[in-house]
Amino acid sequence: MGERIFLSSPHMSDEGYEMAYVKEAFDTNWIAPLGNNVNMFEKELAEKVGAKAGAALSSGTAAIHLALKAAGVRDGDVVFCSTLTFSATANPIIYQNAIPVFIDSNYKTWNMCPKALEEAFEKYPEVKAVIVVHLYGLSADIDSIVELCKKHNVALIEDAAESLGTYYKGKHTGTFGDYGIFSFNGNKIITTSGGGMLVSDQEERIEKARFWATQSRDQARHYEHSELGFNYRMSNVVAGIGRGQLKILDERVDKKRYIYKYYKKALSELDGIEFMPENEWDKPNYWLSAITLTGKIRPIDVIEALEKENIESRPVWKPMHIQPFFEKYDYIGSNVSENLFENGICLPSDTKMTEDDLNRVVEVIKGLFTCNLITY
Template sequence: MESTIVRDRIFLSSPHMSDEGYEMQYIKEAFDTNWIAPLGENVNGFEKELAANVGSKAAAALSSGTAAIHLALKAAGVGEGDVVFCPTLTFSATANPIIYQNATPVFIDSDYETWNLCPNALEDAFEKYPQVKAVIVVHLYGLSADMDKIMQICKKHNVTVIEDAAESLGTYYKGKHTGTFGDYGIFSFNGNKIITTSGGGMLISDNEERIEKVRFWATQSRDQARHYQHSELGFNYRMSNIVAGIGRGQLKVLKQRVEKKRYIYNFYKRELGNLDGIEFMPSNDWNEPNYWLSSIILTGKIRPIDIMDALEKENIESRPVWKPMHMQPFFEKYDFVGTDVSEQLFKNGVCLPSDTKMSDCDLERVVKTIKGLW
């Protein structure tokens, strides 16, 4: 009887704790001092250390990146009836908070040069909707959007800019961290991100007064009173002291994680770049990506489903590129400005496994499986 060998699963991007055990040191401190929740030194420390790392004046540690976008919109004064521009090629967590605020999203197309918000489409959107409250910019898969062009357009229209840098911690645009160009920046520490706290997010800004207000909203808007008093709508959005301890430890290995992600990308490009019909995600002189997910576009007879099915048979995880928001059942009723760039990226794109725990043997296994289709 023929036996089937089940090979170890290769993940797209899974949590990777430090070999040095930095995370446990901070967690142990929280346990030893009984500062488990709601806040504590780890929360304060994580906010200060993350802000210092990226070069921002203030940060608020929150329960998720989605919560950070939500409170950034609230801090920007976005409310019922307001229009918010949002890239269509992104995860729904970018767009959902616009609806939380009873505002109206208008989705903007990508360009092939960055896979991110297209400046030309953004200009067209402003002509169609001159009264816009905020613009959300996403740095997809660790690739920086063209921030000089985007910020020039947004400043001309005097609009608040929120950077969704959930996937781009450790990415630089012209030597400056993504997330620090706009009025607000957000990061995610979900389990699949380049560093993780198991779940959590951070809102950063140079506007310290607004960040202080965000912390207030995120702790149920509890007024300073002996009794429980609430003069504003509040949210249960603060990060716990345990989760923040994991984040402090992870922040110490961020540089190592970026280096490994870059190694993975270069391995794939070296081994697969000469195959007909494969193009890698764009690189620009001004962009230093963290290469969170190494992604490709297929232009020949081999289709994304062929690669994903072949990898899955070998117990290897891969994913399509994000399905654009304007093509989603919930969001398709909202306006879209652009052509078909985002749709083509979705139709032809594949995200390859980019787990920082992958060995060279794992990478060779992925490459061998893909090459077998040619």
């Protein structure tokens, strides 16, 4: 058994950019949730993606929560949400005591289906906000979704937690809606160990989000609070890691794309394997390389075969509308997301993977097909 191959693990820069900024935080004794690294990380990330302002927060989940709050979502409001995603996308809807309605994917993008979204608008004209996810670094059909949201005068929140570095028609995902969110969790394309960012061109809303994230402390000599607050600000140490990681984002994206192309070239010859969709307007970061299986070999067969060789893989996200906690809420669609879940698998996409590592993964999968003597 070879060394462990991870799905997507933290990868610090070879140049040590991160440590330089962390050292600055220690040298200046600014290790609290404020300081130069926090301010500069907000500025540098916003500039990188083309947004006017950003708020550095403790997680991507916190960023979605504050985006919903900034969009005016309150008790009993309806929020449309991509169903094929991680629960962190949907949980903040419940934090606001709002009501999620889950929207199906389509096969063209694996992301929110504009037709299903249009149907949802007809059924719930009172909807307050839409959360669209750019799954695995694949861009949603964002023009169509933006058009529908503008038509119905509804706020659009882009969950770009998995798509930092992805472009839609030459523009960064996360910058098309009213609010965009990014995650820097340990498995993301760049990481701060934990953290997130809320971005928007509405600078006054970002300033308000910072206020809420700092326990809504009013300007006063004493501790004065006229609004509910949250302990959501990013620390200066963590922000330093983020500043260093941002310097090598393009390098990480290049490696993710290389990994995807390697798998596609090596595995396309196998009948029964289909790859994530590619569209002419989309330049994905390929955060995770995912495939679907259409024959007798099932995702669990591949996962278990890889596990035996100390290689990590994962099923595609289980849709929210069939999760035990969320299944009581409405769902609009035709079971595309369920089909992707049942047939999909995420292959190891760690940016530290070598050619030998990639070949190990490929050989295990090829061996599985060969040993089972599958004929399609």
